[in-house]
Amino acid sequence: MAYISPMLTNIVTAVKKASVNLNRDFSEIERLQNSIKGSLDFTRIAFDKIQKGLRNEFGKVLPTVAVVFANEKAPKEGMFLSVSGIEGLANFAHGNPEFAISAALMNGQTILCGVVYNPARDELFFAEKGKGAFKEGFRSHERLRVSSRQELEGALVAVKPVANDTVLSAKIVNNTLSFCKDVRVSGAVALDLAYVAAGKLDAVIAPQCLLSGMAAGILLVKEAGGMALDMEQADTRTEDLPMVLNSGNLVAVNFNLSQKIAKILK
Template sequence: MKDYLSIGIQAAKLAGTIIQDRIGTISTDEITQKSVSDYVTDVDVTSEKTIIEHIKKFFPSHQIMAEESSNSYQKTEYLWIIDPLDGTTNFIHGFPVVAVSIALMHKGNIVIGVVYDPTRDELFYAEQGSGAFLNENRIKVSSIKNASLSLISTGFPFRNKQYIDQYMKIFRELLYSVSDLRRPGAAAIDLAYVASGRVDGFFEFALSPWDIAAGSILIKEAGGTVSDFEGAETYLKTGHIIAGNPEIHLFLVNKIRNYFL
C-alpha cells in the first residue's frame, strides 16, 4: 500500500498548491451554484482534474469517484474517492479552513486516507494497520472521557434543510451537555481534527462519501470510532456520521440516535 499512499499524498499536495494560490481571489464569474448553498469554482474543477490525472498516470485501471465529475459509486477492486476542495464556501470567502481529501477503497474497505490543509501545510494521512500521522508525527484521538469537558465539532445541514428541526434539537441538547461546539465548515478538517485530538467528537447529517472517506480511516487508525447515527457502519451510504474517541463517540450516539428512532 505504500505506493498508493505516496501517490495519494503527491496528488493532494499538487491540488493544495492550486488552492493556496487562489484562496480568497475568486471572482463571481468563476462560481457556479450547483444547488441551494452548494457552489463549485474553477479551482474545484482544476484541482480535481490534477488529482485524477496524477493517480491515473500510475494506476490507469483504477476507478474514480470524485465530487465534480465521476460521483457515482461503482463496484470495483480499487476505487479512489476524491474531494478536490472541501470547504468551497470558505474558499470563496478567503476563510482559511479548506482541504483536499483523497481515499482509496480496496474491495469495499477504505485502506488509504489523505487530508491536506494547504493553508497550514498540514498533511494528515493513514494506511490501514499502520496508524495515523500529521506531517510524519503519529497522532491519536483525545483522551477526554467526560462529555462535559469535550469539544464537539459539527456541520449544519445547509444542503438538506429537511433535517434542520432535528439538528437544532440535537445542537441545543449538546450545548447543555458538552464544553462547547465548533463549526469549521469543512468535514474533512473536522474528521482530521478528531483524529489528532484537537476536538473530541464530530457529527453531521447527509454528507457524501468524498467528504468522509479519508477522514474515517484517519480516526480509526488514531484509535477512534466512526459510525452512523445508530452506531453501525453505513455512514458512507447514509452520510449520517458520528466520530470521536471511543467514550465521546458512544456519548454522541446515545444522544443523537434518540432523534431518529
C-alpha cells in the same frame, strides 16, 4: 516512525502537485471578497480546475484506479479513489482557509488509505489501514491519537448542519451545547475528522455526509484509536462501517465518549 507505502506515497504526491494551483486560486479568492459575483465565478472555475488537476495527477501515478468525485458513481468491483477536490467549498469561496482536499483509496467498502490536505495551512494528515494515522512533519511524522476525554461536560464537538433541515440542525447544535463544553461548525468535515484523530476535537456529529468528504477522515479516526459510528447506532457503541459509508450519518468519537454521545442524538 511512519511507514508510508508506495501506494500512499503516490496519493500524497498527486494531491500535493494538484494543490499548487488551488493555493494560487485561494490567494486570488481572498482578493476578490469585495466582489460577490467575482468570487463565486472564480470559485466555480477553481473547483473545476482542481478536479481536473487531481484526475490528471492520479492518472499519472495510479493509471488503473478509477477516480470518483462527489455525486459520481463508484465502480462495483476493484479499487477506486473517493475524492473531494475542495471539502469546505463555502469556506474557500469566502476566503476562509478551513478547506481541504480529501482522498481515500477504497476496495469496495474497505478504506485502504486516506489523505486529508489543507493547502492553505500546508497541513497534511494521512493513514493506512492497520498502520496508524499521522500528521506530516518536516523531519519526522507525528503519530495521531484521539483524545482520552471521558465526560461530555468538557468535550469540544464539531457539528455538520443538515442540508435543508434547519430544525434538525438547531436541535443537534442545542443538544450538543447542553451536554458539552462547546460546539464548532467548521463547514469542512474532512478537517473535523482529522482534528478528532489528532485529539484537537473530541467528536464529530455529521449527518448526510458524502463518501468523498468522510472516507479518508474516517480512516484517520479509526487508525488514531477512535470509532466511526452510524448516528442510529451510537447508543449501542457498535461499529458498522458499511452502514456509515452508505448512510453518511457519521459520529466519530473516542471510545470513552462513544456511548455517552448518544444523549445528544435523542
